Each structure stands twice: as structure tokens, then as C-alpha cells.
Amino acid sequence: MAVQLDARPPVAPAPRTDRSRRGHRLSRFDTKYSPYFYIAPFFLLFGVFGLYPLIYTFWVSLHDWDLLGTSPAFIGLDNYSALMGDPDFWHSVVNTLGIFVISTVPQLLLALWLANLLNRQLRARTGWRMAVLVPNVTSTAAVAIVFGVLFGREFGMINWLLDHVGIDAINWKANRIASWVAISTMVDWRWTGYNALIFLAAMQAIPRDLYESASIDGATRSRQFWSITVPLLKPTIIFAVIISTIGGLQLFTEPRMFHSGTNPIRGGSLRESQTVTMYMFENAFAPNYNFGYGSAVAWLLFALIAVVAAINVLLLRRLGGGGGLKEDA
Amino acid sequence: MSRIWSAGRLTYLALILTAVLSIFPIYWMFVVASRTSDAMGQVPPPITPGGNLGANIAQLFDNTDAYFLTGLINSAIVATTVTVSVVFFSTLAGFAFAKLRFRGRNALLLVIIATMMVPTQLGIIPLYMLMTKLNWNDRLPAVIVPALVTGFGVFLMRQYAGQAVSTELIEAARMDGCNSARIYWNVVLPALRPAAAVLGLLTFMTTWNDFLWPYAVLNDPENPTVQLSLRALSDGYYQDMSQVFTGTAIATLPLLLVFVVFGRQIIGGIMEGAVKA
Numbered sequence: 059m060a061v062q063l064d065a066r067p068p069v070a071p072a073p074r075t076d077r078s079r080r081g082h083r084l085s086r087f088d089t090k091y092s093p094y095f096y097i098a099p100f101f102l103l104f105g106v107f108g109l110y111p112l113i114y115t116f117w118v119s120l121h122d123w124d125l126l127g128t129s130p131a132f133i134g135l136d137n138y139s140a141l142m143g144d145p146d147f148w149h150s151v152v153n154t155l156g157i158f159v160i161s162t163v164p165q166l167l168l169a170l171w172l173a174n175l176l177n178r179q180l181r182a183r184t185g186w187r188m189a190v191l192v193p194n195v196t197s198t199a200a201v202a203i204v205f206g207v208l209f210g211r212e213f214g215m216i217n218w219l220l221d222h223v224g225i226d227a228i229n230w231k232a233n234r235i236a237s238w239v240a241i242s243t244m245v246d247w248r249w250t251g252y253n254a255l256i257f258l259a260a261m262q263a264i265p266r267d268l269y270e271s272a273s274i275d276g277a278t279r280s281r282q283f284w285s286i287t288v289p290l291l292k293p294t295i296i297f298a299v300i301i302s303t304i305g306g307l308q309l310f311t312e313p314r315m316f317h318s319g320t321n322p323i324r325g326g327s328l329r330e331s332q333t334v335t336m337y338m339f340e341n342a343f344a345p346n347y348n349f350g351y352g353s354a355v356a357w358l359l360f361a362l363i364a365v366v367a368a369i370n371v372l373l374l375r376r377l378g379g380g381g382g383l384k385e386d387a
Numbered sequence: 388m389s390r391i392w393s394a395g396r397l398t399y400l401a402l403i404l405t406a407v408l409s410i411f412p413i414y415w416m417f418v419v420a421s422r423t424s425d426a427m428g429q430v431p432p433p434i435t436p437g438g439n440l441g442a443n444i445a446q447l448f449d450n451t452d453a454y455f456l457t458g459l460i461n462s463a464i465v466a467t468t469v470t471v472s473v474v475f476f477s478t479l480a481g482f483a484f485a486k487l488r489f490r491g492r493n494a495l496l497l498v499i500i501a502t503m504m505v506p507t508q509l510g511i512i513p514l515y516m517l518m519t520k521l522n523w524n525d526r527l528p529a530v531i532v533p534a535l536v537t538g539f540g541v542f543l544m545r546q547y548a549g550q551a552v553s554t555e556l557i558e559a560a561r562m563d564g565c566n567s568a569r570i571y572w573n574v575v576l577p578a579l580r581p582a583a584a585v586l587g588l589l590t591f592m593t594t595w596n597d598f599l600w601p602y603a604v605l606n607d608p609e610n611p612t613v614q615l616s617l618r619a620l621s622d623g624y625y626q627d628m629s630q631v632f633t634g635t636a637i638a639t640l641p642l643l644l645v646f647v648v649f650g651r652q653i654i655g656g657i658m659e660g661a662v663k664a
Contacts, residue, residue, distance in 0.1 A: 084566070085561075085566065088566045089487070089567065090489070092483075092487070092568070093483040093487040093488075093492075093567075096479045096480055096483035096487075096567075096571075097479075097483050097484065097495060097541075099479070099536060100477075100480050100536045100538070101495075101498075103532075103533075103535050103536045104502055104536055106517075107514065107517075107532065108502065108510065109502075109507075109510075110513070111507070111511070111514040111517065112507060112509060112510035112513075113510075114513040115513055118513060118516075127516065172405060175394075175398050176402075178393060178394040178398055179394055180394050180398075180402075181394075184650070184651055184654065186406065187654050188650040188651075189405070189406035189409055189410065190405060190406070190409055191646075191650070191653070191654060192409055192410060192413065192643075193412075195592055195643070195645070195653075196413060196642060196643070197595070197614065197617070197638045197639045198596050198598060198614075199617045199618060199621075199635075199638075200617055200636075200639050201412060201635075201639075203617060203631060203632075203635050204416050204632070205412065206621075207419075207427070207632075213427050213428050218431065218432060247408070247412065251409060252657070256657070259657075259659070304504065304506055308506055308508055308509070310508075310599050311598040314598075315617075315618065315621060318621045318622050318626075319622070322622060338509075338512075339599070342515075342603075343603050349512050349515075349516065353513075356509040356510070357509075360506060360509050363506060
């Protein structure tokens with residue numbers, strides 16, 4: 059936009075004409091090009107340190123590429139076909155999906171329930187919200203260590219509590235399913251409150267007269283929850299599921315720090331809870347430094363995330379598809 | 388109708404239970420950190436603080452496996468640098484996307500939103516190779532530089548700038564001869580301050596917590612971040628659990644302090660971001 063000199067307030071001293079013309083040109087240059095300077099840092103840095111490595115991962119995965127990488131041999135899809143027959147890889151895929159399902163389903167249901175509670179007229183509102191969010195702001199590695207002790211076989215508090223209700227000590231680290239449950243507990247502890255706040259924000263955007271007319275029609279509280287709240291929350295639920303899928307399938311810190319001792323990157327002596335990201339790490343970094351093979355793991359995980367996210371979205375669309383309220387609203 | 392929204396005893400009971408479950412592991416971390424290592428084997432497990440915190444801290448800082456003090460200092464450097472940078476670049480780009488006209492604006496904004504969905508963590512192998520080339524392995528720039536910008540930050544600031552920065556004020560500043568850099572500094576940045584603070588807090592906490600990438604690229608045990616010090620403690624051959632827990636407590640403490648002071652703003656930021664996204 060051109061600057062009109064006449065439009066200046068009279069208090070400003072009138073500048074000399076040649077200066078103003080230069081200023082005019084400068085300001086046109088400014089409005090036209092400076093936006094690009096302001097957004098350039100993001101695109102440059104993200105391009106170099108985010109996008110390029112991700113794409114280059116595919117190129118690396120087509121090579122027999124080690125730490126020195128002086129003359130990596132092109133081997134086509136050999137890394138991928140080796141992975142197809144690699145039981146440890148598939149083991150990690152099953153672990154990842156298992157932990158993902160065990161953690162995400164209860165987590166989102168609990169978050170919905172919790173958001174519904176927080177959506178009532180409460181005393182000390184902010185206090186309750188802070189209480190449910192506080193797990194999310196703790197250090198992940200620290201909490202994983204703490205849960206590792208809580209789930210200890212001999213002196214862990216969980217087993218001590220279970221003993222009181224007559225359940226024998228569970229070996230949380232050496233039993234595959236038990237270790238999934240323990241890690242899922244950790245994940246849910248961290249993320250349930252966060253998701254509850256996201257759902258709460260969306261719930262507060264629902265107009266209250268919808269509920270009022272529903273209760274005039276005699277709908278109970280739970281009926282209102284399932285036929286008003288949940289259908290109208292669907293976009294937010296889909297958003298939360300996608301975010302949980304992307305994050306959950308890349309799970310690393312919790313299972314890694316849950317284990318200690320020798321080779322903890324394996325997630326237990328028999329790889330009881332090794333996730334795909336851990337398997338990528340084990341192959342790509344110290345002491346193996348098999349960059350090519352690790353990169354193939356990374357790309358297959360990428361594909362897995364895309365597939366699972368797509369399946370989730372399709373499922374959710376279908377599940378709530380006939381939401382009768384949308385037509386009324 | 389208010390009966391629907393009223394909170395009965397059961398509501399409070401459920402919330403109290405949730406709050407206890409939320410807080411207990413953190414509380415217990417401090418309990419063990421303040422006791423001697425005998426606390427681990429006790430039945431029933433102790434749930435009140437002991438008097439051994441000072442001794443544990445002294446031992447922890449002397450521990451030659453963990454380099455805990457270096458870790459703390461490094462994490463402070465990394466998290467602060469990244470936070471300042473993310474806030475600066477995000478407000479700058481958010482301002483451009485919300486208030487300036489330029490060709491390709493909408494398409495570029497879509498690209499930024501798309502980057503939020505990209506699992507960049509899967510690119511760490513070439514990133515590691517890149518760091519080797521730059522000779523940044525084992526050094527802090529390796530964990531600082533890739534984190535200097537986030538798509539999330541740009542998007543959040545763009546959303547906020549759209550409503551918080553008055554277009555009239557920008558026009559008026561232009562009339563007065565301000566170039567867009569001065570408009571950013573004198574008009575936009577002050578208006579964005581509340582949202583920028585939330586972004587800063589969230590960035591600080593995420594960076595402080597970051598584990599996978601530092602674990603991959605900082606292999607020198609004498610130059611860790613605090614999370615890597617925790618890893619060294621936890622994987623140590625000889626484990627004094629009260630010392631390990633002292634480490635986890637100290638590593639968590641800065642985050643808890645930030646949360647206690649700014650909790651309301653952080654909650655507001657998360658909830659507002661959710662409605663707009």
C-alpha cells in the first residue's frame with residue numbers, strides 16, 4: 059500500500075522531497091518483500107533440519123550404509139526385504155501396536171469422562187484443571203524411572219497393593235503383556251489430563267440451550283452426553299486420535315527408561331516392550347551404526363503411522379456417522 | 388436446568404481421586420529423594436518425607452557417572468536458547484501470516500500446518516549424519532539448532548495475532564512512517580505478549596524434556612543434558628535409588644515451578660489452541 063504524505067498528521071515535520079521519494083520506494087519494497095523475510099527462517103531451518111533428513115532417510119535406506127559412510131553401496135530394497143523376514147522387527151511392531159491400543163482407548167475414554175466432570179460448576183476450577191494437567195508437565199524420563207520402581211517385582215508399590223487384594227506379584231518387566239500395561243499406565247498418566255482439557259475446551263463451545271431443550275424433552279444426563287456432547291465433539295475427538303496415533307506409535311522414552319541394566323534399548327531381555335522407534339535406535343546408533351537398516355525401519359514406521367491414522371479416521375467417521383443431532387442442530 | 392451443570396459429591400469424589408493419582412507419583416519421587424536408600428526395601432513403602440535430601444544431593448553432584456551439574460547447566464542453556472528463538476521466529480512469522488499480504492500466503496500457511504503432522508523424529512539418522520559433517524556431535528548446537536523453529540509456534544502465533552493485533556493500529560503506524568520491522572517490534576510484539584508467554588513456557592518445558600535426539604547425538608558422558616544424566620543414573624551398574632530419585636526430582640523441579648507460577652496461563656493456552664485448531 060502506498061503511503062500518502064498528505065495523510066500524515068500535521069505535527070510531523072514535512073521531510074525533503076528526495077528523501078520522501080526514497081522512503082516511498084523503500085516502503086513499497088518493505089510491504090512487498092519483508093513478509094518473506096519474516097517467514098523465511100522457519101522454512102529454511104525446517105527444510106534443513108526437519109524435512110531434508112526425513113526424505114533423505116529413504117535414500118539412506120536403499121544403501122548398505124555404516125558409520126563411516128565413505129562409499130555406501132546401493133542395494134535397492136534389500137534392507138526392506140531383510141526387515142520383512144526379521145522377527146525382532148515384527149516383534150517390535152506388535153509391541154508398539156499393543157501398547158498403542160492398551161494406552162489410547164482407555165486414555166481417550168477417561169479423558170472424555172474427566173472433561174465431562176470438569177465441565178460442571180466447580181469450586182476451585184483452576185485448581186482441578188492444574189491437578190489433572192500436572193503429570194503432563196513432568197520430565198518424561200524422570201517419570202519413567204519412577205514408574206519403573208513403582209512396578210518393581212519385589213519392592214514395587216503396585217505389587218504391594220495387589221498383594222492386599224490377593225493377587226500374586228507380577229513381573230512387570232519380564233512379562234510381555236504386563237510390561238505393555240505398565241508402560242500404557244505411564245502414557246495415560248501423562249496424557250489423560252491433557253486430552254481432558256482439550257475436550258473440555260470443545261465442550262464449552264457447545265451451546266447450552268441444546269441441553270436445555272433436550273432435558274425439557276426428558277433426556278437424562280447420560281443420554282445427553284452420548285447424543286449431544288459426543289457427536290458435537292467428533293472433530294476434536296478425531297484430532298485427538300490423530301495426534302495420539304502420531305505420538306503413540308513413535309513411543310520411545312517411556313519404554314526405554316522403564317528398563318535399565320544391560321541393553322535397555324532392547325526393552326527387556328526378550329524385547330518384551332521394545333517399540334519400533336527403539337528398534338530403529340538400536341540398529342542405527344551405538345554400537346551398531348547400521349544407518350541403512352535403521353532408515354528402513356524409520357520409513358516402515360512412517361508408513362505404519364499413516365495407515366493406522368487413516369484407519370482410525372475412517373472408523374471414527376463411520377462410528378458416529380449417523381449422529382441424529384446434527385440434522386436437528 | 389442448572390441441575391445438569393451442578394457438581395455433586397460424586398463429582399468431587401471422582402476429581403479428588405484423579406488428583407491424588409495425578410500427584411502421587413510426583414510426591415513419592417520427592418519422598419524417596421529425601422530418604423536413605425533403605426526406603427526401597429521397606430514394607431509398607433514409606434509415604435512421608437525423610438531427612439536425607441541434603442546428603443543425597445551432595446552425593447548426586449559428586450557422582451562421576453552422571454555429570455549432573457553439567458547436565459543441569461546444559462539443559463538450562465539449550466532450553467533457554469530454543470525458547471527465545473522459537474518465540475522470536477514464531478511471532479515474526481505469525482505476524483506476517485496474520486497481518487501482511489503477500490503472494491502464496493495461504494498455501495505457505497497450509498505447508499506450516501502440514502509440518503505439524505510430520506513425524507520429524509523419524510529423520511534422526513540423516514540428521515545425525517549431518518551433525519557429523521558439521522562436527523556438532525557431542526556438542527550443544529546439535530540439540531539447539533534443529534529446535535530453533537516449530538510449525539506449532541508459527542501457527543499458534545498466527546491464530547492469536549489475527550484477533551489480538553489491531554489492523555487499524557498497524558495502518559496508523561504505517562502512516563507515521565514505520566516500516567514493518569518497527570511495526571513488529573512496537574505494535575505486534577506487545578500485543579502478542581500473553582500468547583508468546585504461553586508459547587515460551589510450553590517450548591521451554593518440551594525442550595527441557597527432550598530425550599530421543601539428545602540421546603542419539605550427545606554421546607559424550609561428560610557433556611549430557613539433564614535427561615541424559617538421568618539415563619546414566621538409571622542405567623548405572625550400582626544403583627542407589629534414593630540418589631536416582633533425587634536426580635529425577637531435581638530434573639522435574641524447574642518444570643513444576645514454572646507450572647505452579649504460570650499454570651493458569653498454560654491451561655488457557657492449551658484450551659484456546661484446541662478450540663482454534
